[in-house]
Amino acid sequence: MAGRQIYRPDGFSNTRYGERVTGFSFQFKAQYYRGFTLSILRDIQIEIDGEKIDRKDIQIEVNKERFTLEEARTVVDPDYRWEFGEYATVYVKKNGGLAPGVHHIRSVQIIAPSYMPFELQAVCETDFVMEGDSL
Amino acid sequence: MSAQIKRSVSLYSYQDEYYDGKLDLEGCLRETAKTGATDVELLAEQMIKRFPLPIEDEAFRENWFSMLKQYGLTPSCYDAFLENRIYDNRTLSLGEQINMMKRDLRLASLLGFPVLRTLVSTPMDVIEGSLEYAESVKVKIGLEVHAPFSLNSHWAEGYLKLIQKNKTPYFGFIPDLGIFCKNLPDVLRDKARRAGAKETCIRIVDGAYQSRRDKGFVKIKYDLNLGKANMEYRLANGLKEMMDAVEKAGGGPADRMYAESSFTYSWSDPKDLIDNIDYIFHIHAKFYNVSEHYEETAVAIPEVVAALKTAGYQGYLSSEYEGGEHLRQDMDVDSIEQVRRHQEALKRAIEG
Numbered sequence: 381m382a383g384r385q386i387y388r389p390d391g392f393s394n395t396r397y398g399e400r401v402t403g404f405s406f407q408f409k410a411q412y413y414r415g416f417t418l419s420i421l422r423d424i425q426i427e428i429d430g431e432k433i434d435r436k437d438i439q440i441e442v443n444k445e446r447f448t449l450e451e452a453r454t455v456v457d458p459d460y461r462w463e464f465g466e467y468a469t470v471y472v473k474k475n476g477g478l479a480p481g482v483h484h485i486r487s488v489q490i491i492a493p494s495y496m497p498f499e500l501q502a503v504c505e506t507d508f509v510m511e512g513d514s515l
Numbered sequence: 516m517s518a519q520i521k522r523s524v525s526l527y528s529y530q531d532e533y534y535d536g537k538l539d540l541e542g543c544l545r546e547t548a549k550t551g552a553t554d555v556e557l558l559a560e561q562m563i564k565r566f567p568l569p570i571e572d573e574a575f576r577e578n579w580f581s582m583l584k585q586y587g588l589t590p591s592c593y594d595a596f597l598e599n600r601i602y603d604n605r606t607l608s609l610g611e612q613i614n615m616m617k618r619d620l621r622l623a624s625l626l627g628f629p630v631l632r633t634l635v636s637t638p639m640d641v642i643e644g645s646l647e648y649a650e651s652v653k654v655k656i657g658l659e660v661h662a663p664f665s666l667n668s669h670w671a672e673g674y675l676k677l678i679q680k681n682k683t684p685y686f687g688f689i690p691d692l693g694i695f696c697k698n699l700p701d702v703l704r705d706k707a708r709r710a711g712a713k714e715t716c717i718r719i720v721d722g723a724y725q726s727r728r729d730k731g732f733v734k735i736k737y738d739l740n741l742g743k744a745n746m747e748y749r750l751a752n753g754l755k756e757m758m759d760a761v762e763k764a765g766g767g768p769a770d771r772m773y774a775e776s777s778f779t780y781s782w783s784d785p786k787d788l789i790d791n792i793d794y795i796f797h798i799h800a801k802f803y804n805v806s807e808h809y810e811e812t813a814v815a816i817p818e819v820v821a822a823l824k825t826a827g828y829q830g831y832l833s834s835e836y837e838g839g840e841h842l843r844q845d846m847d848v849d850s851i852e853q854v855r856r857h858q859e860a861l862k863r864a865i866e867g
Binding site: 464495498 | 527536561741742845
């Protein structure tokens with residue numbers, strides 16, 4: 381008896397710019413039943429180990445294109461929908477990234493399908509292990 | 516006229532297997548055929564990536580029709596979404612919305628669908644402005660009648676007038692059988708229990724649903740502000756009294772979730788189908804849990820099918836499984852088995 385998988389288990393990693401660790405990334409699936417244009421993705425809110433991430437430090441990537449959440453508001457191109465059942469990659473700016481070991485992530489996907497009188501909020505929580513630095 | 520009720524499956528039903536990558540579009544068609552259904556309903560935005568581009572592509576369509584042929588299926592209904600708030604700073608203008616509706620009608624016709632489902636949030640002007648085009652591509656626009664909306668209501672009246680004024684067979688209703696729930700689905704109740712709901716609170720909520728059903732639901736009004744219409748509807752049907760009782764019984768989050776969710780289900784008299792039969796050409800046979808004895812635990816299938824027979828219904832009953840949303844957080848969902856059982860339950864009711 382196991383619930384549905386939202387986060388890709390091996391999808392967590394630190395991100396680098398040259399030698400510097402500048403943040404981390406993860407992959408998850410939208411908790412809705414169809415694909416949608418990023419323009420109706422109203423927000424992704426992230427808390428990592430209880431620490432809230434600033435909205436401007438979050439980017440989302442679908443089909444190899446990366447957008448800030450602010451930019452996503454106007455993305456309606458069919459090539460850059462968040463497809464049903466597919467992972468999007470989320471990049472989070474955070475100096476030093478995440479230390480090796482167990483972490484807890486709580487993120488909220490907020491989308492606004494036009495026909496709904498309110499926004500849909502999906503809370504996605506999991507523990508995960510950040511692998512140690514192999515460099 | 517004696518009824519001819521055909522069985523369809525909405526691929527929406529298989530969303531959990533699709534999400535997990537266990538079924539793709541072809542896999543869903545294959546499973547549909549195995550149930551004995553003859554027809555198939557599609558949400559293009561769910562299972563066609565890069566919507567709507569592939570539908571414009573001839574090779575894609577050739578493959579679609581060859582799969583339908585291979586599995587012996589006919590297209591029944593295309594589910595459209597009219598994303599009229601695609602930008603967060605405005606609602607699309609009337610002209611833009613009509614153009615979007617025309618695009619969707621065209622996409623439906625390209626894939627061979629005779630009917631397009633539009634949602635309750637579709638303004639009447641958009642439907643009226645698309646009717647001539649619908650007729651030209653021979654695709655009927657069906658307005659989904661989904662809880663908390665209902666037939667024989669102030670909300671439905673306006674749309675009926677539109678049909679009568681335009682004397683058109685190209686617009687009508689697609690009732691969703693979630694408006695014929697004799698009680699709340701057991702899978703919802705069990706989810707509340709797993710989340711820690713108290714039996715006293717569950718009894719309060721079940722009792723409140725029963726009393727709404729016995730007294731007759733106060734029906735929803737037409738209002739483009741859906742949030743406002745919905746809240747008025749809930750208050751008129753005893754939301755506050757029920758929530759107060761749950762609060763008084765020491766209800767926590769799981770109890771409040773169960774109580775609030777109870778308003779996503781409703782009960783209408785199945786004779787509403789008979790009254791409106793001239794305007795019904797497709798039905799979403801929503802269901803939540805069919806037991807191994809082929810009994811759906813919330814939707815009144817025998818009563819609904821009996822009403823459709825009396826009315827001489829000539830259209831589809833399209834299985835739409837939605838019980839998975841109450842399971843997937845905690846356990847695997849077996850939509851394939853649920854749809855199989857549901858099709859058997861429909862078959863027995865239709866042939867019985």
